[in-house]
Amino acid sequence: MTPPPTPSAPLTVATVQATPTPGDVAGNAVAAADLVRRAGGQGARVVVLPELYLCAYHPPTLAADTAGTDVVADPTGVVADPRLDPLRAAARDIGVSVLVGAAARHPDGRRTIAALVVDRAGTVRVGYDKQQLWGDERDLFSPGGRGATLLVDDWRLGLGICYDGCFPEHGRAAALDGAHGYLCPSGYLAGSEHRRDLYYAARALDNTMYVVFANAVGGADPWRFNGGAAIYDPQGRTLARGADEGTAVLVATLDPAALAATRAAHSMLADRLPDQGGSRVTLSD
Template sequence: MTSLPAAEAPAAAEVPAAPLTVATVQAEAVPGDVAGNAATAARLVRRATERGARVTVLPELFLPAYHPQTLAADPAGTDVAADATATVDDPRLDPLREAARDGGAAVVIGAAVQHPDGRRTISSLVVDPAGVVRVGYDKQQLWGGERELFVAGDRGATLLVDGWRFGLGICYDGCFPEHGRAAAVDGAHGYLCPSGYVVGSEHRRDLYYAARALDNTMYVVFSNAVGGEGRWRFGGGAAVYDPEGRPLARGADTGEDVLVVALDPEALAATRAAHSMLLDRLPDQGPARTALSA
């Protein structure tokens, strides 16, 4: 997992040499049970790698569960600690490390992270095929009450897997076109978005990430939680979108699922040749517009 500045990124027209199989998961996490949720994640990762997945994406804050009351009441129990190199060495994650090693694949999973400087962030952990766990990305766009518990990240990140470049986002990040565009301009072929959309938000859930795919002619891998109670009942709908925003796979609104899809570099190249927004974009929109009266 490497993050590169834009100047070192490949041109938008470059595509990977071979297909890549990815998986997106929708599942229910138990509030506050990091060890139990890590074991659940490991089971689902094994399902994905048995079907050839090289990257598996699980929901936002899956390790502690997206449950603000529990996150507020027990930071010590719900968080994982990162060291100065952004490495996470927490024995509760051992089943997940083992699943990644056994499958020879990477995992992207949501966590609450305590950093050495005291920051607490909503983050995506990346477990590499050797089982090493690092903080891959800290959520930049915090939503609502998240601001009372967490600090926003200040930079994007790119995950490199077998010649594919993936921008990392988390839930509300994907509601901002400029977030996905920044990843695409940096050379991303895809955008990985662990999320936590509650029941009742299906319209936005299904629109935002399809739009980010089409906006930027890139694949989008969207993961979401299911289950829960009261306000924090989540609506599934995990999906993989092609570079024109069409769902290649989508989960139901309820129930656990693992969706496995092969990303096709030829389809990526064909879409970018036909829809050249990344090449045609203006460096800016010019001076302020003149107001007209009619």
């Protein structure tokens, strides 16, 4: 594989950990807009909020009130829900791109765990639907059928959601599509700190790309989340990390020179064999 061109300029990004209110899409959109404005005030041009943030990751509420917790996408993926107007205004006023989790209802009736993209003009669309559903999510949602890469300036940013990032193949598919970074809105429950801190650092090093991991925080058991939002460099080193409790907006700058130097020194993407590990023999002692 020939690595994609290195971006021409740094990109400042923000990852968020916060506690949404179950079922309150309008209220959570207002809170999200405030968090985006905080991030923009620190120079961020891309802001990542947690998985299902707009409705909250709370399966009892998601099961009981599908109409109230879903946002509806048109056939082109655009979401016109007026409850999201404060978030549209924040993105437009500051000139940032926002990735935020939602339950999306598609024209064919599918309900997905979606990453909505709010662009700098304030348009909201479904950017990506979670492909790897975890546990009882399968009772409420349908899996997405494709990967996605978000282009911001000349940075290519692969999209994943939570459990997607537990599969090395998912991050690798983003890297093979030319990703320089990987954005992962997530919802990790209390008690999962070891896995939370391992998976996304590993995806960064596996693919020599930046990783931006957002997470919910707080809430009531058994749906209590553990924060730890983080930004990792292309060697899996932590550039910013939140605590296990409390709201936080964490900002770091993605440096194209560091990306290029890492890929020159650790050339796994370039050295990858076409059929890596595909032809095998079994040995006995």
